[in-house]
Each structure stands twice: as structure tokens, then as C-alpha cells.
Amino acid sequence: MNIGESVNLYRAYYCLDCGVCTGSCPVSRVLPTFSPRLVVEKAMLELGDELLGDRDLWSCLTCGRCYQRCPTNINFPEFMRNLREEAAKRGLSPTLTHHGMLQSVMEFQAAGVRQKKTDWAREAGKIADTGEVFYFVGCMPYFSVIFRDIGVDSLSIGRSVIKILNAAGITPVVSDEEACCGHDMLWNGNPETFKKLAAKNIELIRSSGAKKVVFSCPEGYYTFKHHYPLYFGELGFEAVHFYDYIEKMIGEGALKLSDGARAYTYHDPCRLGRMAKIYESPRAILHSLAGDRFREMERNRENSVCCGTTGWANCSSCSKQIQAERLREAKATGAKTLVTACPKCQIHLSCALSSMEDMDLEIKDLTTLISESMR
Amino acid sequence: MRKKARYVNEDLCTGCGSCAEKCPTPAVDTFNTGIGQRKAIYKYFAQGIPSVFTIDAPSCRQLGQGKKCGVCAKTCQAKAIDFEQKDRMVEIEAGAIVMATGYDVFDPSVIPEYGYGRIKNVVTALEFERLLSASGPTAGHLDRPSELTLEKEIEETGKEVRKLSARIKQLEEKQGKTSDEVISQVKAGASDEPLVEWAKQAESLAEMQAALAAMNRKMAAATTAKKLAFIQCVGSRDFRFNRYCSSYCCMHSVKEAMIANEHDREVHSSIFCMDLRAVGRGFEEYKLRGGQQANIEYIRGRVAEITEDEAKNPVVWFESTTERHVKSEVFDMVVLAAACVPSAGTARLAQLAGVELDTNGFVKTDPLMPLATTRPGIFVCGCAQGPMDIPESVAQASSAAACAAEAVIGAQITLKATA
Numbered sequence: 001m002n003i004g005e006s007v008n009l010y011r012a013y014y015c016l017d018c019g020v021c022t023g024s025c026p027v028s029r030v031l032p033t034f035s036p037r038l039v040v041e042k043a044m045l046e047l048g049d050e051l052l053g054d055r056d057l058w059s060c061l062t063c064g065r066c067y068q069r070c071p072t073n074i075n076f077p078e079f080m081r082n083l084r085e086e087a088a089k090r091g092l093s094p095t096l097t098h099h100g101m102l103q104s105v106m107e108f109q110a111a112g113v114r115q116k117k118t119d120w121a122r123e124a125g126k127i128a129d130t131g132e133v134f135y136f137v138g139c140m141p142y143f144s145v146i147f148r149d150i151g152v153d154s155l156s157i158g159r160s161v162i163k164i165l166n167a168a169g170i171t172p173v174v175s176d177e178e179a180c181c182g183h184d185m186l187w188n189g190n191p192e193t194f195k196k197l198a199a200k201n202i203e204l205i206r207s208s209g210a211k212k213v214v215f216s217c218p219e220g221y222y223t224f225k226h227h228y229p230l231y232f233g234e235l236g237f238e239a240v241h242f243y244d245y246i247e248k249m250i251g252e253g254a255l256k257l258s259d260g261a262r263a264y265t266y267h268d269p270c271r272l273g274r275m276a277k278i279y280e281s282p283r284a285i286l287h288s289l290a291g292d293r294f295r296e297m298e299r300n301r302e303n304s305v306c307c308g309t310t311g312w313a314n315c316s317s318c319s320k321q322i323q324a325e326r327l328r329e330a331k332a333t334g335a336k337t338l339v340t341a342c343p344k345c346q347i348h349l350s351c352a353l354s355s356m357e358d359m360d361l362e363i364k365d366l367t368t369l370i371s372e373s374m375r
Numbered sequence: 376m377r378k379k380a381r382y383v384n385e386d387l388c389t390g391c392g393s394c395a396e397k398c399p400t401p402a403v404d405t406f407n408t409g410i411g412q413r414k415a416i417y418k419y420f421a422q423g424i425p426s427v428f429t430i431d432a433p434s435c436r437q438l439g440q441g442k443k444c445g446v447c448a449k450t451c452q453a454k455a456i457d458f459e460q461k462d463r464m465v466e467i468e469a470g471a472i473v474m475a476t477g478y479d480v481f482d483p484s485v486i487p488e489y490g491y492g493r494i495k496n497v498v499t500a501l502e503f504e505r506l507l508s509a510s511g512p513t514a515g516h517l518d519r520p521s522e523l524t525l526e527k528e529i530e531e532t533g534k535e536v537r538k539l540s541a542r543i544k545q546l547e548e549k550q551g552k553t554s555d556e557v558i559s560q561v562k563a564g565a566s567d568e569p570l571v572e573w574a575k576q577a578e579s580l581a582e583m584q585a586a587l588a589a590m591n592r593k594m595a596a597a598t599t600a601k602k603l604a605f606i607q608c609v610g611s612r613d614f615r616f617n618r619y620c621s622s623y624c625c626m627h628s629v630k631e632a633m634i635a636n637e638h639d640r641e642v643h644s645s646i647f648c649m650d651l652r653a654v655g656r657g658f659e660e661y662k663l664r665g666g667q668q669a670n671i672e673y674i675r676g677r678v679a680e681i682t683e684d685e686a687k688n689p690v691v692w693f694e695s696t697t698e699r700h701v702k703s704e705v706f707d708m709v710v711l712a713a714a715c716v717p718s719a720g721t722a723r724l725a726q727l728a729g730v731e732l733d734t735n736g737f738v739k740t741d742p743l744m745p746l747a748t749t750r751p752g753i754f755v756c757g758c759a760q761g762p763m764d765i766p767e768s769v770a771q772a773s774s775a776a777a778c779a780a781e782a783v784i785g786a787q788i789t790l791k792a793t794a
Contacts, residue, residue, distance in 0.1 A: 016612070016677070018649045019694035023679025024488070028694070028701045035699065069488055069679065071613040298682055302487040 003048045006082040014072035015040045021066035021076060026305050027059050030318045034059045036066050036076050043083070052087040058094035058314050062187055063270040063306035084189030094188060094313035098146065102184070102312040105142055109179040110196040117141040118176050124159035125166040127174040134210035134237070135161055135172035136201075136224070138217040139180055140343055152350045154343045160371030161216050161242060167374065168254050173208045181220040183271075184311040186227060198228055205237055216242045216367050218272035218342045225276060241272070242367060243341070247281040250288055257285075257373040263293040265335035266366075267326065267349070268304035269342035282341055282366055289373055295333040297326075307345040308352070315348075323352035327359055337362045339369060376467065380460040382430035382438065383416075387455035390418070390426035394447035394456070402434035404512065408502045410523065411512025415439075416447045421510060430456075470783035471752045473775045474738060476724060478758035481610035481617070481714035488680045489609065489711060495521040496600075496689050496708045497681055499609075500627055503710045507634055515638060517600040519708055521687040525594055532587045539580045546573055554580075600707035601641050604691050605632060606678045607648035611714035611762075619735050623764040624712035625652045629665045631710065636669040643670045645704070647678045647693060655764075681709060715762035728753055737761045746775045754778045 007013060021036035022028045028035055034056045042051045051057065062077040070076065096103055109115070120141065121127050127135075135158075143154035165172050179201055182194035205213055215221035224239040249255040264286055272278050279301045286294040299305055305326055308319035327349060330338040338361055340346040350363050398414035406413075406420045415434040418426065436444040437458060448456035480501050484492040491497050496519050498506070509515040513523070543554055554577035561574040605628040611621040625648065632644035651673060653662040665671040680692040682703075689709045694701045717736040725732050730748040731739040738748055738755040746754045756775035757768040 014614075016649055017696060018677035019675075019696045020677045020679045023676065023692050023694040023701055025701070029692075032700060035694070037694065037696070038699070071608070071615065071677070073614045303680065 001082050003043050010075050010079045012040050012074050020069050024065045024069050026322050030321045061306040061310050064274040068274050068302050088189030097312050097315045106180045110193045115176050118174050121174045125162040126171045128171045130209045131173045133172045134205050134213045135174050136213050136215050138220045147347050150351050150354050152347050156368045157216050157365050160367045163371050177204050181223045183219040183223045187311045211237050213239050218269045222271040222276045243281040247284050256375040257289050258375045263335040264290050264337050264339050265295050265330050265333045266339045269345050270306050295335050297329045307348040337364050339366050341366045376465045378463045378465050380462050382460050383428050384455045384457050385427045387453045388427045389453050393450050397446050397450040400436050402431050407505045407512045471779035473779050474755040474759050475757050476759045478715045479718045481716045483609050483711050483713050490681045494683045499711050499713045519600050522597045529590050536583050602707045603644040604706040604709045605646040607712045609711040609713045617714050621715040621762040628712050629662050632671045633665050633669045645672045647674050746778050752782050
């Protein structure tokens with residue numbers, strides 16, 4: 001899709017040039033050269049070459065803060081994604097983090113490399129090859145190895161999900177053949193690899209006989225919920241986020257949580273909050289866990305800010321500044337623990353925290369917290 | 376039509392106001408947008424017509440709370456108070472109807488990024504109007520809502536402190552001991568129940584006194600608002616809420632900023648807008664005069680977000696689109712130019728009257744017949760038809776009355792009112 005077609009598709013011509021997007025953008029506050037408003041303006045002035053060649057094209061976090069507030073509903077993240085596809089066609093790409101290791105893993109998976117990544121799940125509890133409920137683990141088995149050095153054990157989330165599902169009498173399907181959901185490839189301007197990965201996953205889940213796919217990762221959930229049907233139509237199974245699932249279990253008394261006496265605050269992930277509109281179920285869980293020791297940061301729900309970087313690309317001093325500010329905001333609530341709900345938020349914020357010596361704060365994933373609080 | 380009971384005989388009431396003066400029951404002042412209080416017997420606003428008082432039944436001690444009172448009835452020399460009055464259904468046969476049901480102010484609390492309702496010193500233009508009014512709850516001084524709340528807290532805490540210290544003083548006199556002695560006795564291990572309770576109360580008194588002193592210090596350091604931000608297009612020209620322009624807000628923001636500056640020359644106002652729509656004779660000149668003489672700065676940029684700092688000051692985040700720069704600025708108070716929306720009853724009324732509404736929910740009219748609704752004989756004027764300012768509403772009102780007269784003139788009509 002060329003730039004003109006993107007302008008038409010997202011009705012970018014409705015732009016009022018009001019500046020709400022740029023004023024809301026966490027990147028623009030740190031990096032004055034980046035401005036969503038100017039991106040739209042340039043697109044409409046047909047300054048395509050300048051726009052696509054601009055390195056700032058990859059600075060956007062696609063966090064959706066601008067879209068949430070845009071008075072003319074211009075879906076800037078999706079608009080940006082289309083521009084990136086155009087730029088990628090010209091051979092341009094973002095600056096990949098971790099030397100592109102994670103993108104390589106994604107390409108391997110798209111090419112169909114055999115994986116062996118369910119041992120941890122068998123150790124954690126009961127899993128099956130076929131069944132009603134499929135647990136889509138996502139990339140955590142890889143994260144767990146890669147980010148060991150900053151003390152983040154992403155797989156504790158996966159183990160916790162299995163433990164909690166088992167406790168509720170559910171034996172989920174967990175598969176070695178599961179591929180990356182394709183989220184990062186899609187947002188990095190590579191829809192071809194995304195489509196390959198997605199097709200593999202859809203086929204795998206259909207053949208497992210599952211009618212419900214449970215996600216603990218917001219990116220996987222949102223990609224399945226929003227982008228898979230966009231590219232593949234009706235999926236034949238339902239995507240459910242784990243929090244919605246367990247909020248119900250807590251409500252029905254199937255899951256009992258004990259009080260840990262700590263004060264918590266909660267960071268909304270962009271994909272879970274603004275994009276999937278899941279704001280309340282994690283809060284309901286935290287309330288049942290901590291009562292009024294759960295404290296909101298000033299910027300919460302729709303106003304929440306990104307964890308600083310996305311798609312394993314363009315992690316910069318700008319990211320660090322956004323992260324440090326967010327951590328200080330968490331600290332200001334008086335909470336001792338910042339609860340995250342996305343493995344990437346946990347990694348990114350933990351990375352920033354590790355270089356902030358005087359910051360007395362613990363970062364914990366909500367799912368892990370739930371499993372530790374089970375009675 | 377239901378004519379609601381006002382519990383005051385309209386034919387007898389002279390509007391003197393001695394009832395409200397003597398009424399012992401305070402109630403929330405709705406005309407002053409909930410800032411400040413009025414009495415349970417009240418007149419909605421000073422210039423209201425007819426100039427007749429009304430009892431706010433749910434707030435009234437006698438009508439609402441079932442207690443004995445009747446102070447107003449005793450005070451009223453005209454004997455106008457009638458606690459037995461009931462709502463009446465009135466049937467009117469009319470040859471023409473003019474719908475002049477006005478508008479509601481958009482509720483900005485649904486916009487998460489502006490923090491209205493959460494950040495105390497973010498107010499709507501209508502609330503600001505009351506704060507600025509000489510007959511309003513602050514007599515026209517720009518006291519900030521955060522300080523008004525603090526004032527209330529000080530009053531309440533003060534009351535508690537006086538009550539508790541009187542109780543403790545009584546104990547001290549009776550027992551011939553000081554509270555300090557009791558506290559040290561308890562600390563030393565005395566477990567006598569009344570003593571423990573006494574010590575507990577004495578300690579909480581000390582805590583409350585310290586809190587009160589802190590609040591008083593804060594209050595003493597507070598000044599009236601000097602630095603104001605006006606935010607345009609709140610809930611209008613916004614696809615999420617209302618697509619239309621509310622048309623009058625640009626001018627009322629300039630007006631409010633001008634009056635604030637006339638009241639206190641130190642007041643500086645920033646008006647944030649996409650374009651300041653000063654359309655009308657003399658409006659553009661008025662806007663310019665505001666910039667030249669009333670310390671008003673016009674900033675091109677729609678406000679993205681409002682946060683709050685430790686001193687309860689709102690912090691406004693925006694992109695100055697002329698400078699292409701994202702900024703944050705601390706203000707004493709932020710005024711939201713909230714949109715004009717159809718009044719809550721418009722849809723129901725339109726259904727009853729059999730008239731159509733436009734896509735925005737206002738009463739539909741034809742551009743060439745701006746006062747005629749879709750049903751002959753029914754006319755509309757003012758903000759029931761769409762957002763408009765006072766002069767336009769007044770002009771429409773006269774025209775609509777003329778249209779209605781034209782419809783019935785020469786016809787034999789009877790105006791019957793049955794009780």
C-alpha cells in the first residue's frame with residue numbers, strides 16, 4: 001500500500017493539525033525531531049521519500065496514546081505500520097536490538113525449524129497434546145534464556161499459568177510446534193514473515209481441536225484477536241486473555257488468593273490496555289489481592305505510557321528516559337512492587353531498573369504474583 | 376404537562392427572601408454548579424422569573440426528612456408556604472408550541488486525559504463563571520477549588536478538635552490529672568480500660584491538632600489563581616464525542632479571561648485552541664483587545680493531557696504547533712470550554728411532540744426555515760436547535776414567538792387550563 005492509499009484508508013486527511021498526537025507522544029517529549037502530527041502532514045503533502053527515509057519512522061512506539069486521543073480517530077499506529085511496510089520494501093529497517101537475535105529466531109520459526117520448548121511446561125504441571133483449551137505461550141522460552149543476565153525469568157509466567165489452570169481442573173494444550181505470533185515482524189514492516197508464522201499457528205491450533213486459546217502475553221492476544229482475522233478471516237477458535245479467565249475464577253471462588261501485605265501499583269501494557277481495552281480485570285485481581293494497598297500511578301489505563309521500546313528495535317537513550325520516568329512514577333505511589341502484565345514490559349522496565357541504583361522497587365509479573373498468592 | 380409542586384403559593388409569595396434567610400437547612404447550590412451552599416427554600420438564581428421561592432423537598436427537614444420544622448412558614452408574612460401542595464397535571468390546548476428547552480453542558484469527566492473530576496483545579500467554564508461572579512460562592516475572587524476543599528476540611532477538623540479537647544479537658548478536671556500523665560502511665564504499663572481510652576484520645580487529639588496546623592499553614596500560603604489556562608473544544612470538534620463546533624466557547628473563554636484580569640490585573644491567561652473562532656460583529660476586535668490589554672496569550676495547539684503536581688497545580692501538556700515543540704506548563708487553574716450538548720430530555724420531548732432531531736440530537740430545522748421544526752405549528756429557538764450564543768438565542772426567541780403568533784392569528788382558539 002503506497003502512502004496515498006494509507007492516507008485514504010486511515011482517513012488521515014481528517015487531521016485537524018491540532019497537535020494532540022505529538023503532545024501525547026512519549027517519544028516527542030524526549031526526541032523533539034519526532035512528531036506524529038508532522039508525519040501525517042508530510043504524508044499529505046506527498047513528501048513520501050523524505051518520510052520513508054527518515055530514521056524517525058522507526059522511533060514510533062506504536063503505543064496508541066495518540067490514537068486514543070485523536071479528535072478525528074486517525075489510527076496512527078496502523079498508519080505507521082503501513083508506512084513501515086513501504087519503507088521495508090525500499091530495503092530500510094529499524095535498528096535491531098540484541099544484534100537482531102530475536103528476529104533471527106522468528107525467521108527460523110517461519111522457515112519451519114523444529115523446536116523443543118515444552119520441557120519446562122511438563123515440569124510445571126499437566127499439559128496435553130489435544131484438548132479444549134490451548135495455552136499459547138509465546139516467546140517466553142526464548143526470553144528466559146536471553147534475559148537471564150538482568151534477572152528476569154519470563155517463564156515463571158508460563159509455569160504460573162499452567163499451575164493455575166491445573167488448579168482449576170484444566171489441562172491445557174502446550175505445543176513444541178507453536179511459532180512466534182508474528183507481532184514484531186508485523187510492526188517492523190515485514191508482513192510476509194508475519195503471515196507465514198500466523199498460518200502455522202492457526203493450523204496448529206485447529207489441529208489440536210481447541211476451541212479456546214488462552215494468552216498470558218498481551219501482544220499475542222491482541223495479534224490473534226485483531227490482526228489474524230484481518231489477514232485470515234474467521235479463525236474457528238476464541239482468543240481469551242488469561243486475566244479475564246481468572247477474574248471469573250476468582251469471582252466464582254474457584255481460585256483463592258492470600259494477602260501478601262505489600263503495596264502494589266500496576267503498569268498497563270499498550271497492547272492489553274489501549275489496544276485490547278482490558279483495563280479492569282487485572283485491577284480486579286489486584287484489588288482482591290491487596291485491597292486498598294493497590295495504588296494507581298497518575299498515568300493509568302488510557303493514559304498509561306509505553307515501557308519504552310517495542311518490536312526488539314530502536315531501543316535508545318529515549319527509551320531509557322521514558323522507562324526511568326515511569327519507574328519514578330511507580331515509586332511515587334508509595335508502592336514497593338510495580339506489577340507488570342507483559343513479559344516485554346517486565347524485561348524493559350527491569351533493564352532500566354538495573355541501572356538505577358537508588359531505586360528501591362521490585363518488578364513482578366501479575367500472573368507470577370497470582371500463583372505465589374494462591375491458597 | 377406536569378407542574379411540579381414548589382410548596383410555595385405563587386400568587387402570595389412576594390419574593391422577599393426572609394424564608395431563605397431563616398431556613399436552618401443548607402443544601403447544595405445547584406445554580407453555583409455545586410460550589411457552595413444555599414438553603415432548602417431557595418430561588419434558583421437572583422434574576423429568575425417569576426420571582427418566587429421554592430422548597431427543595433428532598434433537602435427540606437419537614438418535607439424530605441420528616442422532622443418538625445416549619446421555620447419558613449412561621450417567617451413568611453404573606454402566608455405563602457404550603458407544605459400540602461402537590462404536583463399538578465395541567466392540560467393546555469394550544470395553537471402553536473415554541474420549544475425553548477436549552478442545552479446541557481458536556482460532562483468532561485469522560486475524557487480520561489483531562490482529569491476533570493480527579494484534578495480539583497480543573498473546572499468547566501460554567502463552574503469558572505460562578506467563581507468569577509460577584510454574586511457567586513466566592514464573591515468573585517478566584518479561590519481555587521483545592522483551597523475551597525481545604526477550607527472545608529479545616530472547618531470540619533477544627534470542629535472535631537474542639538469537641539475532643541472539650542471532652543479531654545472535662546476528664547482532666549474531673550480526675551485531677553493531665554493527659555500527659557495519663558499517657559506516660561499507660562506507656563509504663565497501666566492497663567486500666569478508661570485510662571487506655573483516655574490516652575488514645577489524647578494522642579489522636581495531638582495528631583489532629585498537628586494536621587490542622589499543617590492545613591492552616593497551607594491555607595495561609597495560598598493565593599487566588601493568577602495563572603489560568605483555557606482549553607477549547609472540550610467534547611466538541613471531536614469524533615469521539617461531538618463532531619460539531621459549539622460556536623460560543625471561543626468567545627466565552629476570551630470573556631472570562633478578560634473579566635478575570637479586570638478583577639485582578641495580575642491574572643495571566645493562556646487560551647489553547649486550534650483556531651479561535653471569533654465570528655460576529657466586533658468579536659475579532661474583542662479577541663485582539665484581550666491580547667493587548669488583558670494579559671491573554673493565544674496558543675495554537677490542542678491540549679493533549681493534564682496532570683497534577685504536588686501543590687495541586689494542574690500541569691498542561693501540549694504541542695505548540697507554531698513552534699513545533701512539546702511543552703508542559705504549570706497553571707493555577709485550568710478552565711475547560713466544555714461543549715454544548717442537547718439537554719437530557721430533548722429526545723423524549725421530540726418523541727412526545729412528534730418532531731425530528733438532527734444527527735447531533737438537536738431539534739431539526741430547515742436552513743431556510745430556521746425556527747420551524749419538522750411538524751407544522753411547532754417552533755424551536757435557542758440551543759434546543761443547536762449551539763448558539765445569547766444574542767442569537769434572544770433574536771431567535773423573538774422570531775419564534777412571532778412565528779407562533781402568525782400560526783394562531785385569526786384562528787379561534789381557547790386557552791384552557793384545568794387544575
